[in-house]
Amino acid sequence: MPTPKSSDAAIPSAIAERIRDAILEHRLKPGAKLTEAQLCEVFDVKRGTVRQALSQLAGEHLVDLEPNRGAFVASPSLREVHEVFEMRRIIEAAVIERVCGNQDGKGAAHLKVIAKMIERERAAFEHRDFRSWIRLSGEFHTALAELTGNRVLCNCLAGLVARSTLISALYESLGRSPCSFDEHAQIVDAIGAGDTARASELMVRHLQTVELKMLDRPARGAADLREVFG
Structure with a gap:
């Protein structure tokens, strides 16, 4: 069996990234069926390549693979909502403690970068660029974690933030994301001080507020994958 070229081996990851972006930007809703034949047509690849991409996303808990039914965008249960946010409160409280304890000239410069990110988040909302708003809202949390320098922690939190974004797609229409840029700004101000x-306290309260806005009402249905990735 011939060894695949490096470019060929990267194709499933590239497809997974496109699907992941569509999920996290709420273009693909929880419960939406990811039809293999349609994905093959959209990305002009064979079924095996699509299956590798979907398997990768299943490992990230963004896609559910159901025997004899196919692949669906994950629809987290109410229990998973609680578990994800419980873990986020534990991890992000530790992030705050670590970041506040390591404040120096370099740390202050990094906080300024994050403050500018919050301004972009605010501008995206005001201009109704909800895809950018959703992305920046999650990136605020992962950017803070990066200040700890702990890659394992960062990877763990990035996965939880991605799952939180998927959860928000269950309950919030575009323009009503529960993650507030005003609260982000207050957290950065407190760290800077x-x-x-x-x-x-602000971070834990922020995450509790986000969780409380979640309702167990998954949105299921078909998706026109040609339109989503067109």
């Missing part, structure tokens, strides 16, 4: 207790 070196107030660990205040920053931790």
Whole structure:
């Protein structure tokens, strides 16, 4: 059996990235069926390549693979909502403590970068660029984690943030994301002031507010994959 070229081996990951972006930008809703034949047509690849991409996304808990039924965008249960946000509160409180304890000139410069990200998040909302708003809302949390320098922590949180974004697609229409840029700004201000207790309190409260806005009403249905990826 011939060894695949590096470019060929990268194709499933590239397709997975396109599907992942569509899920996290709410262009593909939870419960939407990911028809293999349609994906083959959209991406001009063979079925085996599509299956590799879907398997990768299933490992990230963004896609459910159901025997004899096919692939669907994941529809997290209410229990999973609670578990995901419980883990986020634990991890992100630790992030705050670590970041506040490591404040120096370099850390202050990084906080300014994150503050500018929040302004872009606000501008995206005001201009009704909801796809960018959703992306930037999640990136705020992962950008803070990156200041710890702990790659394992960052990878873990990135996965939880992705699942949180999927969860929000179940319950919130575009333009009503529960993650607030005003609360993000307050958290950064508290970190900049070196107030660990205040920053931790704000982060935990922020994540609790997000969770409380979640309702167990998954949106199921078909999706026109040609339109989504057109």
